Amino acid sequence: MKKLGEHAIVIGAGMSGLLAARVLSDFYTIVTVLERDAFPAADTPRKGVPQGRHTHGLLARGSAVLEEFFPGYNSEVIAQSGGLIGDVANDVVWIGRNVRLANGASDLIGLLASRPVLEGHLRRRLMRLPNVRAIDNCTVRGLATDPVRRRVTGVRTYIEGKPEETVNADLVVDATGRGASSAAWLEELGYPPPANEKVEIGISYMTRTYRRRPTDLDGKQGIVIAGSAPHWRNGVMLAQESDSWIVSAGGYLGDDAPDDDEGFLAYLATLPTMEIHDVVASAEPLSDYRRYRYASNLRRRYEKLARFPENYLVFGDAICSFNPVYGQGMTVAAEEALALQRCLQPGSNDLARRFFRAAAKIVDIPWDIAVGNDLRHPLVEGARPLMLRFINWYIGKLHLAATRDSTLATSFLKVVNLMMPPSSLLSPAVAMRVWQGNRRRVLSVPSPAIEAARRNGASS
């Protein structure tokens, strides 16, 4: 492939930064990844990625793209670290709108492993490329530019105990995550910062890991519960390496899960199914409780900026992060990596404008899914145009019909997995199944009250 320059820098060695570096390695002679944290010797959580202690799973699309960039990646995670692959539509229970989607075999193959394992394998694969190097314990403090500040020429780095240094590059990519400083750095250089779109949801996820027994959850690999009235509490339990479950739960606007056994179990009992509760009630805990506060869905509209310096990009969560209940963030990073590859193929001219446009199209879909779902909560503030209300109504009907129709459930999960566009759910074939499914009575997940009554009845 034609080289576009001598040196590219990626700031941040999270999933996004590693994927961006993989793409850049085809177009630049040397690629340097600069990371503030120390790289851990084992695949353990680290300070710069606090979400790494919480439930992560790689959706089918993300898993396929990683395999494309690093052939054998999925099987390495499984063989070397005990990750699991599974059919997202058949091996995982999906509950939304208080109903359970019918399971059925599909071609949606996802990858389950903890976030440190997913990242560790990616980093090691990247480091095997001869023209990529990574420097840890290295904080980027700002950008270097040409005298008229039209183009970025490098970054200012700081390594403890050493003077600040400028490292030159032909392209700099900011992949420093949700807390990225790009907006501030741009302002320092006299550029307008991007407009922020924010939807406050005030969720905090409480997470703990447990020993997984083969009979748990009827042998399924996971369960995802997107909260609905009356409690609006989300819950996720996914299998991961070392025969363990990782369990996260949290509600909206400060409705936090407690970090004590009794309180956590009582909280789990308010989910629309007792399945997570029942596993947790009898499983051996393998970790402490830990909390992650997720204040808002946050999108920075770089694609709308009229002025932006040359040779600079922003990538991954640094552009957009949204409620992770559907687990889409890493898959978005993978899609952005493909978009970056497509943008670089014809050359680096006008790269920022072309990339931000492509990234915005990618982000639109998971943003609409996650934020659209959050806006069903009556106290979450945000505009609810007629179209959104129609879509939420239609998706509700789709859920009802999909309790018995696994083909329909898979159509929905293909959209969640970023395999198909949301418009596919409005096709005549899908709409017909939704209509037909709603003509029949629907089997809902037992509500906690119903479940409690059933248990009391059974024990008396």
Ligand SMILES: Cc1cc2nc3c(=O)[nH]c(=O)nc-3n(C[C@H](O)[C@H](O)[C@H](O)COP(=O)(O)OP(=O)(O)OC[C@H]3O[C@@H](n4cnc5c(N)ncnc54)[C@H](O)[C@@H]3O)c2cc1C
């Ligand atoms: C609770 C929770 C659960 C989630 N679950 C899922 C899931 O199941 N599936 C999924 O696909 N996604 C999930 N996500 C989203 C996912 O974690 C992110 O979207 C994804 O990891 C991409 O992150 P990133 O690489 O852009 O940023 P990050 O992972 O935040 O990485 C940023 C990196 O930049 C480094 N850095 C920061 N500042 C500097 C600096 N100045 N100089 C040098 N380095 C710097 C940091 O140390 C870090 O290594 C979840 C998120 C949360 C919060």
